Amino acid sequence: MSGERNYEKLKKWLETGPTIQELKSKAKDLGLKVKRMMKKREVVKLFKNYIKKLEKLEKLQNESTASSASSTSKLSQERLRPSGESTPEIPQTYEKDKLILMPVNPNWIHAYWDFSKSTREILENFPEGTRVFLRIYDVTFIQFNGNNAHRTFEIPINLNLQKNYYFNVPMPNADYLAELGYVTKDGRFVSLLKSNVCRTPSNSPSQSTRERWMDIRKKRKIVTPSDGPVIREVERIAGSVFGFEKEISKALSGHSLDWQLVSIFRSGRGI
Amino acid sequence: MPKGNIVFMLHAHLPFIHHPQYDFFLEENWLFEAITETYIPLLRMFKRLEEENKKFNLTMSITPPLMEMLANEDLQQKYIKRMKKMIELAEKEVNRTQKENPRKHKMAKFYYNDFKEILYIFKDVYGGNILKGFKEYLEKGYLDVITCNATHGFLPFMEQYPQAIRAQIEQGVKTYEKHMGIKPRGIWLAECAYFPGLDKYLAEYGLEFFFVDSHGFWYADERPRYGVYRPVVTPNNVFVFARDPESSEQVWNADIGYPGDGRYREFYRDIGFDREFEYIKPFIDPSGVRTNTGIKYHKITSKNVPLNEKDFYDIDEAKEAAKQHALDFLKKKEAQTSGLLNLFEGLEPVIVAPFDAELFGHWWYEGPIFLEEFMRYSSESKLIRTIKASDIVDKIEKVQIVTPAASTWGANGYNEVWLNGTNDWIYLHLHEMVEKMTEAAKKYPSPEETPSKIKRALNQMARELLLAQSSDWAFIMTTNTSVEYAVNRTKTHVKRFLELYEMVISGKIDMRRLSHFEKTDDIFQDIDYTMYLKV
Known part of the structure; x- marks a missing residue:
């Protein structure tokens, strides 16, 4: 999105007279410093100043003479697509029953689902008020038979609003399995979809007390008790999965170098 | 005397971007910029070091999409066309800057000659396909080129589809063979993304080694005795190298990393944006959107100086900085080695420093000079040597058997950047x-x-x-x-x-x-x- 389109849109939105809650939530999205005690008038002012800043930036870019290289050259790099290339439409569903779990990090799992026509029919014909749940089972080291999970968690899902879900799980290095289903009038959980097994990544050193070695020349395996590593690592503590937007706006505000952006998100591991 | 082994691993990758129906396509410039600023400067560095008889050892992954683009004749023609334009622009700049600051004029002349030399290397030395250059140094033994999975797909998200993983690996091996003429020995997994079990597929395709981030070893099923400083082997007989966190920090860190030095070139002051529109128009995107030209006259100066107040850049001053940083890096690696040799009771540590290749040159303009100087210094060091990952695999006699933990080199170390x-x-x-x-x-x-x-x-x-x-x-x-x-x-x-x-x-x-x-x-x-x- 170009800077111009952004502030024009924002201007129009302000004119529609949003509520104080809407204003504050939008301000937060934009990274504006909104305080809890601020009055509506003050928040609006915050927006107006922000819009002014964007207008000024754009002016600077349009001048673009030798002296006006602005810190937002990034924005002006955006441009229109060559004609004739519009974003193609792709399906919203493939009409297959599917519940897929994917590991995000040691404590988060992402689930998405899709339904066949027949399942969708069942869902559409539910009596009003039927509640749909996502059940998460800890199935580490077990063959799941429907009711032998170590732990079972449940999250209500609104299928009209949600196509996927991120959920927090207690154990890294553990196997999780999910079922999507509904609760009958008499309180029974009926499973409609069952997922793959998803293992969360580990985030702590192993408790194992052995070492296995391979003598390559003699082609021999050796198993010995471990005295622990000779060298003690200094582990890095991961930030929050929700910190991204802040990181991006920080990196993009004025002084970013693209390699810093790369270093934050990719090969630099958030350095 | 035992030494520290430094495995420099450059991961060269760009997504496949080719739009044959357009004469100019903005995103194709990603490749052109990388050729001018990273790939050819690396080849020049190899040649200079070779001519000086300096030993150097580098491991590089050149991904299949990048190989396919570099070998694509249409893209080669487009690059030649683009470079001719840039030479024309640089020549205009030489004239124009006569009346401007002398440091600008010096740089204009530098770019004019540099662009001409780069085009000469591209067109006349390698006939448009610079993969020949990398192949040449692979054959001479300085360079180890490894492959990557076919289109840099994120393999952990294909875990439930073995055929998708196999296709990524198979095509990666095949494309490497097509361009390099031999089978690849090692693989760089896209985004350094590993999950337990993936090594089984690598073994199926004869791949002997891959790399993981540090925590892939730290949280492995059994603790590696020497931490990240010795490779391990998986139960499927594939060797694994882990990244040294210190080396990454020294180069990458936004505050203390070398690329932030004030003497280095400022990425965001490009005449594509700075010159008046009518003058620059023929050299930017035909739709009128300004683009980078690669002609930049300013240095970072200081991080606190706004872009429009940056001071002028001087290539000689910057080269000096790169040299100092290379020496600093050498000293740090030597000190690290001494410490590790002590702890390991004489067993040689293996310090693995993987980077995006494009960091060197494209993002950090002086990166290739840094690397070259580092290779020069280290060839004379009594404490360290540079070495290729495959040489370690050939030499190692005893290795710990470990299954690394699921990990990536993305922010926070797991999958959230891609999900x-x-x-x-x-x-x-x-x-x-x-x-x-x-x-x-x-x-x-x-x-x-x-x-x-x-x-x-x-x-x-x-x-x-x-x-x-x-x-x-x-x-x-x-x-x-x-x-x-x-x-x-x-x-x-x-x-x-x-x-x-x-x-x-x-x-x-x-x-x-x-x-x-x-x-x-x-x-x-x-x-x-x-x-x-x-x-």
Whole structure:
């Protein structure tokens, strides 16, 4: 999105007279410093100043003479697509029953689902008020038979609003399995979809007390008790999965170098 | 005397971007900038060191899409055209800057000569295909080129589809062989993304080693005795090297890292943006959008100086800085080695320093000079030596057996860069495409008996699927730059794939559409859809 389109849109939105809650939530999205005690008038002012800043930036870019290289050259790099290339439409569903779990990090799992026509029919014909749940089972080291999970968690899902879900799980290095289903009038959980097994990544050193070695020349395996590593690592503590937007706006505000952006998100591991 | 082994590992990668229907396409410049600023400067560095008889050892992954682009004649012609334009611009700058600051004039003359030399190397030395250069130094033993999975797809998100993982690896091996003439010994896994079990597939394709991030070792099933400073081998007999966190920090860190030094070139002051529009118009995007030209006159100066107040850049001053930093890095590696040698009671440590190749030159303009100077210094060091990963594999006598932990080199070390609210929508499609690809391939299990039209459609389906899987699209969506292009690319490949799938299932092949897709997404001419039968 170009800077111009952004502030024009924002201007129009302000004119529609949003509520104080809407204003504050939008301000937060934009990274504006909104305080809890601020009055509506003050928040609006915050927006107006922000819009002014964007207008000024754009002016600077349009001048673009030798002296006006602005810190937002990034924005002006955006441009229109060559004609004739519009974003193609792709399906919203493939009409297959599917519940897929994917590991995000040691404590988060992402689930998405899709339904066949027949399942969708069942869902559409539910009596009003039927509640749909996502059940998460800890199935580490077990063959799941429907009711032998170590732990079972449940999250209500609104299928009209949600196509996927991120959920927090207690154990890294553990196997999780999910079922999507509904609760009958008499309180029974009926499973409609069952997922793959998803293992969360580990985030702590192993408790194992052995070492296995391979003598390559003699082609021999050796198993010995471990005295622990000779060298003690200094582990890095991961930030929050929700910190991204802040990181991006920080990196993009004025002084970013693209390699810093790369270093934050990719090969630099958030350095 | 035992020494510290430094494995410099450069990961050269760009997503496959080729739009043959346009004379100029903004995103194709990513490749052109990388050729001018990273790949050719690396080749020049190899040549200089070789001529000086300096020992140097480097491991490099050149990914299959990058190889395919570098070998693509249309892109080669476009690059030559672009460079001729840039030389013309540099010449104009030489004249124009006579009346401006002398430091600008000095740099204008520098760029003019540099661009001419780069084009000469590209066109006359390597006949348009600089892969020949990398192959040359591979054969001479200075360089170890390894492969990567086919389109840099994020393998942990294919875990439930073995055929998708096999296709990524198989095509990666095949493309490497096609361009390098030999089989690859090692692989760089896209985004350094590993999960326990992946090594089994690598072993199937004869790959001997790969790399993981530090925590892949720290949280492994059994603790590696020497931490990240010795490779391990997985139960499937594949060697694994882990990244040294210190080396990364020294180079990458936004505050203390070398690339932030005030004497280095400022990335965001480019005459593509600084010169008046009428003058620069013929050298930027024809639609009038300003683009980088590679002619930059300013230095970082200080991080606290706004872009419009940056001081002028001087190449000699910057070279001096790169030299100082190379020496500093050498000292740090030597000190690190001494410490490790003590702890290890004389066993040689292996310090692995992996980076994006494009950091050197493209992002950090003086990076190749730093690397060259580092190679020069280290060739005379009594404490360290540079070494290729494959040499370690050949030499090692005793190795610990370990299964590394699931890990990536993304922010926070796991998968969230490639799976979050900005990009999670793509996986429904990517997974479905694998299922449909497999289903269609099963209908025609023997390619010899498959009608040629159907075979072509199936092969093109495989190309569209692989292109859609490129982890770059999800990454770009996360970083919030060029998002439109990444979304468009993902959706375009999904759409083309589905169209081809309908053709194959119905048996009615629209040859005009098929030919159009083959021409537009022209990667992997040797692709074989039956790899999706390997479930």
